[in-house]
Amino acid sequence: MRQLAERLGVVPMALYKHVADKEDLLDGIIEILLADLPRPAAGARREWRGAVVASIAAMRELHPAHPWLRRVLETRTLRTPAVLGHMEHLTSLFLAGGFSADLTHHLMHLLGNRIWGFSPELFNEAPGGTAPRRSTAALPDPGDYPGILAIATDARARRPDATGCDEDFEFDFALDVILDAAERLRRARWSSPPA
Amino acid sequence: MRQLAERLGVVPMALYKHVADKEDLLDGIIEILLADLPRPAAGARREWRGAVVASIAAMRELHPAHPWLRRVLETRTLRTPAVLGHMEHLTSLFLAGGFSADLTHHLMHLLGNRIWGFSPELFNEAPGGTAPRRSTAALPDPGDYPGILAIATDARARRPDATGCDEDFEFDFALDVILDAAERLRRARWSSPPA
DNA sequence: ACCTGAACACCGTTCAAGT
DNA sequence: ACCTGAACACCGTTCAAGT
Numbered sequence: 001m002r003q004l005a006e007r008l009g010v011v012p013m014a015l016y017k018h019v020a021d022k023e024d025l026l027d028g029i030i031e032i033l034l035a036d037l038p039r040p041a042a043g044a045r046r047e048w049r050g051a052v053v054a055s056i057a058a059m060r061e062l063h064p065a066h067p068w069l070r071r072v073l074e075t076r077t078l079r080t081p082a083v084l085g086h087m088e089h090l091t092s093l094f095l096a097g098g099f100s101a102d103l104t105h106h107l108m109h110l111l112g113n114r115i116w117g118f119s120p121e122l123f124n125e126a127p128g129g130t131a132p133r134r135s136t137a138a139l140p141d142p143g144d145y146p147g148i149l150a151i152a153t154d155a156r157a158r159r160p161d162a163t164g165c166d167e168d169f170e171f172d173f174a175l176d177v178i179l180d181a182a183e184r185l186r187r188a189r190w191s192s193p194p195a
Numbered sequence: 196m197r198q199l200a201e202r203l204g205v206v207p208m209a210l211y212k213h214v215a216d217k218e219d220l221l222d223g224i225i226e227i228l229l230a231d232l233p234r235p236a237a238g239a240r241r242e243w244r245g246a247v248v249a250s251i252a253a254m255r256e257l258h259p260a261h262p263w264l265r266r267v268l269e270t271r272t273l274r275t276p277a278v279l280g281h282m283e284h285l286t287s288l289f290l291a292g293g294f295s296a297d298l299t300h301h302l303m304h305l306l307g308n309r310i311w312g313f314s315p316e317l318f319n320e321a322p323g324g325t326a327p328r329r330s331t332a333a334l335p336d337p338g339d340y341p342g343i344l345a346i347a348t349d350a351r352a353r354r355p356d357a358t359g360c361d362e363d364f365e366f367d368f369a370l371d372v373i374l375d376a377a378e379r380l381r382r383a384r385w386s387s388p389p390a
Numbered sequence: 391a392c393c394t395g396a397a398c399a400c401c402g403t404t405c406a407a408g409t
Numbered sequence: 410a411c412c413t414g415a416a417c418a419c420c421g422t423t424c425a426a427g428t
Contacts, residue, residue, distance in 0.1 A: 001402060013403080014412050022402065024330045031332070074269075074315075080332045084340050087317075091342035101349035108346075109365040110372060112307075112315035120269075120307035120315075122282075135219045137226070137275045145279050147286035151303075154296035159390050169387075170304040177305060177380075181372045192364075195354050196421060208422080209393050217421065 001025075026072050027080050033062065033069070034082035039089045048097025049179055055089060056175065060117030070118045090115055099182070102192050107182050114178075119171055196220075221267050222275050228257060228264070229277035234284045243292025244374055250284060251370065255312030265313045285310055294377070297387050302377050309373075314366055 001022055005012040019025040038058050042051040063069050076083065087108070094104040113119065142149050159166065196217055200207040214220040233253050237246040258264050271278065282303070289299040308314065337344050354361065 002400085011413055013405095013414085016403075017411055020330050024332070027330060027332055078330065078332070079335065081335050081339075084335055084343065088340040088342050091346060095342050095345065101345045102353070104342075105346045105350055106365060106368050109314065109317060109360070110369045112317060112369075115317075119304065122304055122307060122310075135215050135222060135273065137219070137222055137273065140274065140276050140279055144276075145283040147283050147290050147299075148279065150290065150296045151286060151300045155300055158297070158387060165304070170301060173301050174305045174307075177373070177376045181376055185372075192353060197419085206394055208395085208424095211422075212392055 023078070027076065027078055030072065030076065031080055031082045033066070034086060037062075037082075037086060039085075042093055042096060045096065045098060048093050048099075049183070051093050052090060052179065053175065055086075055093070056111075056115060056117060059086065059115070060171065063117055070116075073116045073118075074113070086115065094182075097186070099186050100189075100191055103182075103185055103190055106192075107178070110178055110181075114171070114174060119167075119174060218273070222271065222273055225267065225271065226275055226277045228261070229281060232257075232277075232281060234280075237288055237291060240291065240293060243288050243294075244378070246288050247285060247374065248370065250281075250288070251306075251310060251312060254281065254310070255366065258312055265311075268311045268313075269308070281310065289377075292381070294381050295384075295386055298377075298380055298385055301387070302373070305373055305376075309366070309369060314362075314369060 001015060002012045004025075005015055008014075015025070019028060038055070040051045040054045040058075042048045079087075090111075091104055091108060094107060095101065099107070108115070155165065156162075196210060197207045199220075200210055203209075210220070214223060233250070235246045235249045235253075237243045274282075285306075286299055286303060289302060290296065294302070303310070350360065351357075
């Protein structure tokens with residue numbers, strides 16, 4: 001608020017004539033950002049998957065230009081029109097693709113934040129990693145974590161000149177696994193067990 | 196910090212003799228909380244799945260008693276011993292179960308925060324929901340979101356006296372889908388395409 | 391070794407007053 | 410209709426001083 005006000009060359013309180021509070025401002029920013037999202041329709045019943053992938057890819061492409069987007073999306077608590085619109089679009093693609101409402105529901109949960117084009121970070125730092133911090137905790141010894149070390153070594157061997165994980169690969173891998181499973185469950189006419 | 200200090204009947208600055216800063220304090224809390232986590236070993240090579248599920252279930256059981264846990268875990272940036280220990284345990288179960296380092300790596304990413312026993316919230320509020328907020332945004336009209344409405348209606352029909360989603364069901368569903376896929380990829384000797 | 395007091399550099403937000 | 414000034418109720422953290 002204060003920083004934004006300064007950037008606008010105005011006193012902080014001036015903002016409150018235009019937004020209710022900070023949450024409202026962030027909600028509004030998301031609305032504007034999502035307004036131009038392409039919403040590719042599925043051409044035919046069996047083309048749901050391509051449309052889902054394209055829609056999520058469009059969402060994912062927003063992130064590089066807006067490093068704050070992920071954190072803001074994670075903290076949104078209000079379902080505003082553009083947010084609902086994106087969910088509605090994906091949902092409708094599944095339904096039109098022959099998924100039951102039940103299965104569609106669970107798949108949306110399974111996709112989770114990946115519908116917003118990002119996935120949780122897990123391994124961003126190697127064991128015994130960088131972390132320039134004067135903390136109370138002792139530096140971990142890589143030898144104590146042979147499994148993680150094996151994974152890290154393997155990853156490094158596959159991509160010698162990379163600094164971290166290939167986030168795009170992990171994202172696509174996860175999406176593929178989830179949509180493969182979706183397709184399988186759809187064909188098996190899966191449905192929730194009775195409560 | 197200030198609240199904790201008051202609770203301890205001490206001045207805020209007294210805390211800084213015991214922890215480096217707020218992050219260090221939270222890291223320490225997580226260390227203590229995870230210290231007693233059971234780490235079930237897999238009895239045999241093909242029992243990896245039961246051990247993974249049990250390990251994640253144990254993690255998940257911590258949450259009800261500690262509502263703050265999820266938010267704190269999400270913001271951790273340092274890989275402390277107990278955090279690495281949990282990752283190492285899951286990783287070692289996959290490796291011992293015959294998964295390649297490569298596939299194990301991708302599966303850990305696919306599991307994401309579910310290794311910490313929680314999953315992202317998506318539908319916590321219904322369209323046109325509660326939200327007592329004096330925001331700038333207009334109230335969404337449920338008629339604009341027929342797909343979401345269909346899902347919500349179906350969910351309500353299945354669990355008439357429930358107020359929200361069955362988070363436990365969603366969690367177990369997601370875990371099942373992921374581990375089914377894992378098993379399938381393992382058997383197919385899946386490995387990353389060359390870079 | 392541990393705690394204190396005063397201060398710094400921030401937040402988001404209210405209220406009454408200005409134009 | 411929009412902006413301002415002064416204030417409130419908070420944060421995490423530093424530094425020098427106390428015991």
